[in-house]
Amino acid sequence: MGCCCSIKPPSQTTLGREVECPKCQQVFPSYTTNHAFNDHLDNCLLSSQQNINKIEDYRGIKYWEKVQIEQGFQWVLKEYNPSLQINEQKIQLEPFGQKQVWFRAKLEKLRIPWQNGCTILSVSQNNLLESSVESIMKLKSRLLHGELKIKFQEDQKVQDAGGLLREWSTSILQQLVQQGYLQKTETKELTYKFNTNIQSNTLDKRQLFSFLGIIVGKCLFERIPLSSFLDRTIIKHILRQKVILEDIKYFDEDLFYSWQYLLNNNIDQLDLYFQLEYIGKTINLKENGCEIKVTNSNVEEYVNLNIFYYTQQFLEPYLSDFLTGFYQVIPKSLLRIFKPQELEMILFGLPFIDLQDWSKYTIYKECSAEDYFIQWFWQILSNWNQDELSQFLRFCTGSTRVPVEGFSKLESNRGEISYFCIQASNFDKENPYPKAHTCFNRLELPKQIYLVIKLIRYQELETMEMFLKATIHEALEGQFGLE
Numbered sequence: 001m002g003c004c005c006s007i008k009p010p011s012q013t014t015l016g017r018e019v020e021c022p023k024c025q026q027v028f029p030s031y032t033t034n035h036a037f038n039d040h041l042d043n044c045l046l047s048s049q050q051n052i053n054k055i056e057d058y059r060g061i062k063y064w065e066k067v068q069i070e071q072g073f074q075w076v077l078k079e080y081n082p083s084l085q086i087n088e089q090k091i092q093l094e095p096f097g098q099k100q101v102w103f104r105a106k107l108e109k110l111r112i113p114w115q116n117g118c119t120i121l122s123v124s125q126n127n128l129l130e131s132s133v134e135s136i137m138k139l140k141s142r143l144l145h146g147e148l149k150i151k152f153q154e155d156q157k158v159q160d161a162g163g164l165l166r167e168w169s170t171s172i173l174q175q176l177v178q179q180g181y182l183q184k185t186e187t188k189e190l191t192y193k194f195n196t197n198i199q200s201n202t203l204d205k206r207q208l209f210s211f212l213g214i215i216v217g218k219c220l221f222e223r224i225p226l227s228s229f230l231d232r233t234i235i236k237h238i239l240r241q242k243v244i245l246e247d248i249k250y251f252d253e254d255l256f257y258s259w260q261y262l263l264n265n266n267i268d269q270l271d272l273y274f275q276l277e278y279i280g281k282t283i284n285l286k287e288n289g290c291e292i293k294v295t296n297s298n299v300e301e302y303v304n305l306n307i308f309y310y311t312q313q314f315l316e317p318y319l320s321d322f323l324t325g326f327y328q329v330i331p332k333s334l335l336r337i338f339k340p341q342e343l344e345m346i347l348f349g350l351p352f353i354d355l356q357d358w359s360k361y362t363i364y365k366e367c368s369a370e371d372y373f374i375q376w377f378w379q380i381l382s383n384w385n386q387d388e389l390s391q392f393l394r395f396c397t398g399s400t401r402v403p404v405e406g407f408s409k410l411e412s413n414r415g416e417i418s419y420f421c422i423q424a425s426n427f428d429k430e431n432p433y434p435k436a437h438t439c440f441n442r443l444e445l446p447k448q449i450y451l452v453i454k455l456i457r458y459q460e461l462e463t464m465e466m467f468l469k470a471t472i473h474e475a476l477e478g479q480f481g482l483e
Contacts, residue, residue: 092337099337100346100404106334107221112146119143123168124153129175130202132168133211141328144218166224166398166438172215173228181208182228186252191229193251196318197279209318213325216347221329223411225349225401227394233311235340235347237319238326243311245303247340251311259303268295274302278314285309349401353389355382358420361407365442367424373447373464374422380465391472396420398438410441433467 086094091102119139124131131153150164176182183195196205219226232250236243245263248256262272274289275282284290285305294302312319335343359369359378367374381389390400397420403409412418418441425435425444435444446467 088333088337096342096345099342103334103337103346104223107330110145110331111221112142114147116146118147118149120149120151121168122151122153126154128171129179132172133203133208136211136214137207144214144329145221148218164398164438165222167394169215169219169224170227170394170398170400173226176212177228181212182230185231185250186254187231187250188253189229189250191231191250193231193234194315194318194322196315205318206321210321210325213322214328215325216322217326217329220347223403225399225403226347227400229344229348232340232344234322235343237312237323239335239338239340239343240332241340243307245307248307248311255306255310259306262294262299263303266296267299270294272302274305276306276309278309283309345404349399349403350406351401353386353393353402354406355389357402357407361410362420362422365421365423367422367445367447371424371447373424373445376461376464377422377445377468380461380468388469388472392468395434395471396436396438396443397441412440433470436471 086102091099094102121132121135123135148165150168173182177192179200180195180198182192185191185193194209196209198205200208216226216230218224232247233243236247245256245259248259272294274285274292274294276285277283282290285302286292292298338346355378358381362369364371364374369375381392384392393402394400397410403411407420408417410418410420421440421442423442423444424447427446432446434446436442437444
């Protein structure tokens with residue numbers, strides 16, 4: 001809330017100085033009467049509230065309001081978010097888009113403004129996972145709603161303007177996959193489940209899964225799409241919803257079809273009891289389970305107990321640690337409005353990179369869409385597969401995925417809409433590669449290098465593609481002016 005200007009009660013006295021309208025920027029000379037200026041403000045500022053009932057996005061609508069004070073009147077800039085006026089019960093009935101607006105608006109009420117300062121996370125590139133866990137777990141919960149900046153201990157030259165958070169979170173998830181803490185599900189989908197059976201000599205597993213919950217929650221809070229898909233059963237636990245047989249299809253297809261067969265067929269003749277084998281151990285699903293035969297009348301209970309053990313009991317206490325970390329960032333009460341598929345869309349973004357959408361919402365600095373090297377750029381990307389596009393997107397923005405709304409909702413590190421930007425730059429012999437500023441979603445693309453060989457078109461495209469592909473095939477993230 002901020003005051004623009006103070007207005008005295010209507011009179012025929014003059015302003016005495018030049019005054020600019022805060023809405024239309026019209027400048028009024030010093031001889032303008034106060035009465036005339038007030039009339040203009042009434043007409044101009046009040047007209048900005050005509051669309052006040054329209055929900056633009058989670059940031060709400062800013063408008064001017066005339067308030068009375070002791071000295072007269074004052075115009076005050078306020079913010080109104082219609083979505084916050086809808087209660088939880090009503091918003092559950094709204095379309096997904098409206099739910100998302102409501103959810104984002106609620107989270108923004110928790111945010112600590114970046115103007116209040118930031119928290120520096122000092123991490124080691126050589127020991128990224130362990131040093132990150134140590135740094136995050138030292139933070140007080142309230143700081144997780146503020147701005148986090150990454151500082152690499154080995155490289156003081158890389159200054160984080162906010163974009164490194166996306167790059168860092170993507171790298172953390174990759175390391176969790178590589179070290180086996182996130183394990184691919186037994187399905188055709190590239191999704192991951194928790195592997196709590198892995199042993200570690202350097203990390204406290206309970207602390208690690210709490211850290212993972214914080215990372216996933218922070219990415220959701222900052223609108224950073226996750227690079228690794230978590231399976232449906234984890235999503236159901238986040239939403240505090242019961243895991244059912246249909247969810248097992250996204251967890252382990254063999255288990256799903258086995259249990260489905262039991263439910264749909266006559267099993268009275270099977271030699272099956274209320275127990276299961278897990279990591280070389282026989283476990284009773286209920287008291288004296290080894291003596292209770294599975295029949296047509298109790299098979300549903302048998303299947304439900306198996307689901308409980310595989311997706312919850314065997315994951316404890318690490319599942320609870322993960323949820324505790326997640327809820328430090330995202331209040332569980334805000335999540336009740338979502339269906340599992342809706343939360344997945346928000347967490348993981350779009351699974352497909354639409355190059356037409358990407359180019360449509362691209363802006364250019366010191367160049368234009370008609371320039372020859374910009375046309376080569378899009379032509380080269382049009383021949384890349386989805387994996388190459390996602391890795392290049394990561395180089396440019398710090399994230400391998402696009403928000404669920406597409407490139408039109410690409411954001412800066414501080415939550416403002418920030419379209420992908422290509423800025424022409426001068427060729428540097430020592431570092432001829434494109435440079436990325438992930439906090440601004442900006443790519444600096446050298447153009448002079450391509451002028452040298454402009455006579456042969458094949459070499460032009462080949463040379464440009466060589467340097468572009470170097471950003472994704474040579475493990476060069478964080479080395480090309482990443483800020």
